[in-house]
Amino acid sequence: MGEHTRKVGDRGQVTIPKELRDRRGIEGGDEIEFVELDDKILLKPPTDTERLAEGYRKRADRSRRLTEEMEETSSEATERLGDAPDWSE
Incomplete structure (x- = not known):
C-alpha cells in the first residue's frame, strides 16, 4: 500500500492513479463506492x-x-x- 496524492478539481473530480486502477481492476465507466469512516473517505469498487x-x-x-x-x-x-x-x- 502506498499513498497517492491528487488535486481535487473545481467540480470535485479526482483522478484515481493508474497503478491503483490497474491493480484493483477499475475501468472507465465503473461505479465507485464512497465510504466515510471516522476521519477518512474510502473509495472502493462495489x-x-x-x-x-x-x-x-x-x-x-x-x-x-x-x-x-x-x-x-x-x-x-x-x-x-x-x-x-x-x-x-
Missing part, C-alpha cells in the same frame, strides 16, 4: 455479480488446468515406475 462470477470462472479454469497437469504427471509416473504397490494387508 463487488458486482459479473466481476465475482469472472473471478470464480478464472479460479475454476486454474483448478481444471492443475488437475489436467497432475493427471498427466501421474500417468507419466505410472508408465515409468509402474503401478503403486498395494500396501494393504
